[in-house]
Amino acid sequence: MAKINHNNYLDVVDNVWTSAKEKGIMHINSEEQSFNGEKFTIKGRDLINFGTCGYLGLETHPDLIANSMELTKKFGTQLSMSRAYIRPTYIQELEELMSQVFDGNKVICYTSTSNAHISVIATIIKSNDLIILDQQVHFSVQFPCKNMKLQGTEVKMVKHSNYEMLEEMIRENYNKYNRIWYMADGVYSMHGDLPDTVILKKLLDKYPKLHLYFDDAHGMSWDGKNGAGYIYDRLGVNERIVLISTLAKGFGCVGGTAIFADSEMYRRTDVFGGPLSYSHPLSPANVGAAIASAKIHLSNDIYTYQSELKELMSYMDGKLKEKNLTNISSPDSPIYFIGSGLNKVTRNFVHRILQEGIYVNTATFPVVPNDKSGLRFTLTRHNTKSDIDLLTDAMAYHLPKAIEEEGDNVERVYTEFGFHLPKNENNLQIEPINNLNLVVEEYTTIQDINATDWDLMFKDRGNISHSGMQAMEEIFSNNDKPEENWSFHYIIIKDKNGKLVLATFFTGAIYKDDIVAQENVSKQIEEIRQNDPYYLCSKTLAMGSLFCEGDFIYLDIEHSEWRKSVNHLFDFVSKVKKDIEATAVIFRDFDEGHVLSQIIEDEGYAKMRMPNTNIIKNPKWETTNDLMALIKSKKKRDNIKQYAIRHLEKFDVKIKNQITDEEAIQYFDLFENVKKNNYAFNFFQYPKKIAKVLSKYDEWEFIEISLKENNHVVAVVYGCIGDDHYCPIIVGLDYNYIETHQIYKQAMFQMVKRGNDLNKKTTYLGLTADFEKQKYLALTVPVWAYLKVDETYNLELIESYSNI
Structure with a gap:
């Protein structure tokens, strides 16, 4: 079977961003000609900075600037060698100074924290180890x-900071691996939340194979002795704890560190730690600043700076509570997240x-769930209490x-x-006014419509007359397996005069969350489903x-x-989703530029690419020669002649409407081969009764293709006949004849x-x-869907199955 265009996690990121x-x-361009940490100049206006991660403001410290310049004068702009x-x-x-910051532990300095991760993980992790990632651990890990x-x-x-799930995974895999590594952030950069170091210490004590x-x-910098950081202050490092930190952010420079x-572990990484050896080292300018910052960290000044920032953090926490803002961040970190709900609300x-x-940041899907986006900001020593008040x-x-301007409800958010x-008088909720000009009809079966x-609306749209x-409804009801039973939800909206304005239908079903993942990813997941059939599946509307x-x-x-x-x-949709307890909603299939596309995105749905659809606007032909004359490409004509027309005499082709029980089973088995x-x-596979049910309906037929030599049925097509269209939905094949008989x-x-x-x-x-269908003059149409999920864990886990 031919390949298709697949949705990719990064495509979703691209669309949202x-x-x-x-x-x-x-992706805003700033215009300031100099920067002291306090303000950005954007479109000619000065904006107070609540967006950078230089928590202690050391990037503008005179000692760092002076030492950066001094080392540049002494050693030039770079040393171009490994x-x-x-x-x-x-x-x-x-590195000697950084070792002192971390109480004498060995330290390697890198050009970035990302390079540190690439270097260390590739060096210390073995094939007989197990890595367990926290869902929200940084992408660089x-x-x-x-x-x-x-x-x-x-x-x-594992789901974010879900320590019960972590321990269960440790227990399940404990005897399979030499070491088990749990990889997490010390401070999570989106919500500003912190790992539970008390629980992690208990897990370390309980499971000797566990490494952090x-x-x-x-x-x-902003926390701990010598500014060594949140995690080092609470867990330190040992033979089972490896710490990657930074020379950037609170430290005030550029670069990463491994402790x-x-x-x-240190020796192997130092000898050949990937990019440590094959890429450039830190420049003299960066090192000069870092040496000055390290000396500050080893002085009492660091505690003064920490105290000043924490006073601002305490003041900010009090103001956020006073204003009753939806802050879900830890009061112990300088990163803040104010929940605002839908993407369109957050943008507003x-x-x-x-x-x-x-100036503040935005945080939207897929970094956070669709309905839980928000405003993100950071606090630094550059800020003042007056800035916080503003x-x-x-x-x-x-x-x-x-929230109100975008049509959402403040109380709901x-x-x-x-x-x-x-x-109170400042936030009274205004109930939506019923629209007396529209009548909304809702149904759960087509029989009531x-x-x-x-048919006025849908008779020539495939098989949804x-x-x-x-x-x-008959096929996907009263079946034994839960995935074969769907709920149906119809909505028809008319004006007060009975004129149709909008109509559509939704189905509630168990979906495989990897439905449009890459094939190699789905194959891996299907192996797990052999024992856990609903692994990475969601109730979907x-x-x-x-x-x-x-x-x-x-x-x-x-x-x-x-x-x-x-x-x-x-x-x-919101009501039905709640009623059927769905955790995902999909709007599909939309052409590019559909009138509803932006409206759906504004409701918090993420745009994602679906497989293309293919449509033939049938030009009438009488003979195969007539068909060949319509196809301009000689290569396509030759292909059809060689692989299809040349074999015509080998087959008997019958059109059937009524089929026997034996034929229904045979047709299903052929389709199952393809599936x-x-x-x-x-x-999930369709119910086995599908062919038998379809044979009861006049518009359905079966194209049965059998070998003349022995009457063996080698292929079948289930097709739906409309007034002006033909819609073949299912193809079944005997794979023993794929190559020999095409x-x-x-x-x-x-x-x-x-x-x-x-x-038709x-x-x-x-x-x-697509390519096979284009030979017959099919128009390949790009199709988009719009996705909203309650929780991003399954999507991120599926993405983690893909290799580079």
Whole structure:
């Protein structure tokens, strides 16, 4: 079977961040000609800085600047050679000072913390080790772990700071591996939350094979003795704890550090630690600043700076509580997250704060769940209490304004983040006014919907006519397996005069979360599903269903109330999602530039690429020679002649409407062959009764392809006949004849021929095998879906299965 275009986690990031860039809240160019840490100049305006991670403000310290200049004068701008050959005196001095900061433990300094992770993980982790990643551990840790999979190291993931899940995973795998590494952040950079070091210490004591690997970049300098950081202050390092920290952020410079208590780990990494040896060392300018910062860390000045920042943190915490803002961050870190809910609300909220002359960050899906995005900011010694007053006043004023302006409910948002909204004159909740011009009808079966009304909208959209929906409901009801039983949810919106404005349907079903993942990823996951069939599966509410593809929504955009009808649609989806306890919602399938695309994104849905769909606008032909004349490409004509037309005499082709029980089983088995061999669009198998049920409905037929020599059925196509279209939905194949008789290519030819013989305007050839279908003049149409999930863990775990 041919390959398809796959959705990729980074594609989702690209879509979300591109949207934020277009809104002017990310990838902003600043214009200041000098920087003292206090303000950015953006579009000619000075904005108070609440966005940088130089927590102690050391990047502007005169000692760091002076020593950076001095070493540059002495040693030039770089030493262009690997430290495997020469380690210059200034790097020796820096590493000795950093060793003192960390109580004499061995330290290696890198050009960045990311390079430190690449170097250390590749050096100390073995193929018989197990890596367990915290869900929110920094990407710079996750990235080199993908490389470790290539050497055979097992990599797993636990939900963020879920220590029960961590311990269960340790127990399950304890006798399988030599060492088990839990990798986490010391301070998480998005929500500013902290790991529970007390629990982790108990786990270390309980499980001798357990090792801890921390990225404490955001904990460095502002906390602990000598500013050695949050984790070092509470756990230190030993033979089973490795710490990666930074010369950047609170330390005030550029670079990363690896701290070892195990002499052999240090020796191996120092001798050849990947980029430590094959890339440039830190420049004299960076080292000069770092040496000056290290000396500050070894003096009493560090405690003065820490105290000043923590006084500001305490003041900020009090103001956030006073303003009843949705702060979900730890009061013990200088990173703050104010929950605002939907992406569109967050964009509005952040934009409003920027307009007030205050620079803050945004945090959106997929870093956080769709409905739980928010405003992120940091606190540094550059800030003042007056700055804090301005920021908290602005957030308290603009958060409810942004929520209401984007059509959300303030109380809902506060509840979503675990806060109570007291009722007073400043935040009275205005109940939505019912739209008397629209009538909303909701149904759970097509039987209750007028067939004429439904077919007026959907009869020529694949297999979702009124009768087609009856067949679908019958197939996916009253089955033994939960994944084979779907719930159906219809919404029809009319104006007060009975004119149709909007209609669509959703199905509730168990989805495989890797439905559009890369095939090699799904194959790995399917191996686990042999023993755990619902691994990485979610109850999903999806527009349309997994037994159809196409345009599932009727919307009269000429109607004056169409936008209000869309608001009713979102309310309907929210209610049904809650009723069926779904954790994911998907809107599909939309062409690029659809009128609803931006509206759906604004509701917090992430845009993701689906497999292309293929459509033939049937040109009428009588003979195969006529068909060949329509195809301009000689290469395509020759391919069809060689692999399809040349074999025609080998087959008997029959069109059947009524089939026997034996044929129904045979047809299902042929389809099951395809399903088992194709992970391109990964979903649960259909119920075995599907062919028998479809044979009861007049618009369904089966193209049976058998060998003339022995009447053996080698292929079958399940097709739905509409008024103006033909829609082959399912193909079944005997894989013993794939190569010898080219039966897939024969089935493709017969599908196209059948649409032509029926004299239909359009044949819908569906997903996958784009190249094969394009030979027959099919138009390949890019299709998009929009996803919203309650929790990003499954998506991140699926992404972790992919290798580089």
